[in-house]
Amino acid sequence: MLKKEFRDTLKILLECSSILLAIPLAKILDKLVFHQGWRFRDVFDITFIVILFVFSIFSGLYVFQSEKKDRGFEYLLSLPIKRSKIIFCKIFPRLSILLLLLAVTLIFSIFDIPLQGCITIITLQLSAVFLTLAVDSLIIHFIGIFILFTLFQLFSNLIFYFINNLGVFQLTYSAFFGELFSSLILLIPLGISFILSFKNFDLKPLKFHTKPYLFITLPAIAIQILILFLYNNKYI
Amino acid sequence: MIEIKNLSFKFGKLKIFNDFNLEIPKGEVVLITGINGVGKTTLLRLIAGVLKPLKGEIKFSDEISSDPRRYIGFISDKLSLYESLTVSQAIDFHKSIYGISNFDDFLIKFTKIKKSQKLKQLSIGQRAIFHLSLILSTNPKILLIDEIIHSIDVYLRNIFIKELIKLISEKMVTLVLVNLNFYDIENILNRVILLKNGEIAVNEKIGTLKTKVKKLISTNSPKSLPVISQIDYLDHSEYFIYPYKENYRKQFDGEVIDLNLTEIVSAFIGGEYA
Known part of the structure; x- marks a missing residue:
């Protein structure tokens, strides 16, 4: 099963890699239209970051895509595989290929602040993975991801300011902890909802499996939004 | 043996089974039938473990109770398999899940299936035979087949039914069929169960x-x-x-x-x- 999941994930990566075609296109456009003297390295860095973002979202949201597209859910659920193994086989290839890509960004110093960039991308992918069981529509999934990503960024800024005001850590460490704590605050309720939903998952329509999201994820997100609102209005 | 005790199941507010009980002895060939929407497919899916009961339990004989799904072969009415895989990849996938090293492809040779073909390119009959050959490779003790036999053309249907007869007579496999057309399978049946309003209306040899x-x-x-x-x-x-x-x-x-x-x-x- 792991082999199949690696194959599926690499297929998504290959599709996302088509964004690399933007590099020669940008160079040509610069030469003919913009005349900004864009360096190959600059265009490559931006393109690679876009690939990372797109890959992390797509590979995450498409966790059960092959089952939906291939009508293989009934077959998968009838096989003697534990649910925990299915989750592992689905997440491990996605995360390991993403980590490999992140290693490339670290080697070539593509991110300005490497560790924070990595946390953001990993958070984005895991959020997408955990959201895959929540709703049936891909558009709502994408909207959901962007809402969660915005919330994550706002919340990490808030934690950063809080830690920085303590005056214990250097600026970069405060920012790192801000990202780390914010990702945990987002991923823990989402992850619990995902695991609880998948533990009882069967062939019933998706709407019968979303109780954990309604009772865990939604209140957690509402609390985060409330905290941001109170902070923004200087109540805290 | 399959023993269903006090089984309840519903889709949202729609009750399908309420305190449903059924016993299917080992080695029997059982036909489950009834009007459309009565819960035949749902019952088969519950036995296969594809759906989870709301209440009650489904027990199996001791020899398979440790991991029932390892010994249950399930051919769904949609012939659910990974359609984008080739025949060869699907065989490898199935072998890796069940931890088996050999796959006897004698059955797929009859059907002119090429191993490089994608499953979505196969006809319904070819897919049914292929699915059956996947299941046969795992030595099932229980075989569940949902309304697929009469979608298969006459030639492949004969091959399919001959294999079922072999399986029943040689390996004492319990066979549960959901069907609305009985012409070809009447001779292999032991028992008929007719469902009505989520209950058993008839259960007779x-x-x-x-x-x-x-x-x-x-x-x-x-x-x-x-x-x-x-x-x-x-x-x-x-x-x-x-x-x-x-x-x-x-x-x-x-x-x-x-x-x-x-x-x-x-x-x-x-x-x-x-």
């Missing part, structure tokens, strides 16, 4: 059932007899009686006719629509 259900042709209505359905014509009516007893002949003026399985089930189903 096929021989017993044939002696218990009869058609009476008459011009008079047999009001005292247990009529399950009737068909009215201009000059006479046909009454389907269950359970039929020999002494009814004395009480009733008309002709008594034996029925085949298709006619028996039609009589029960006709009664539900009446």
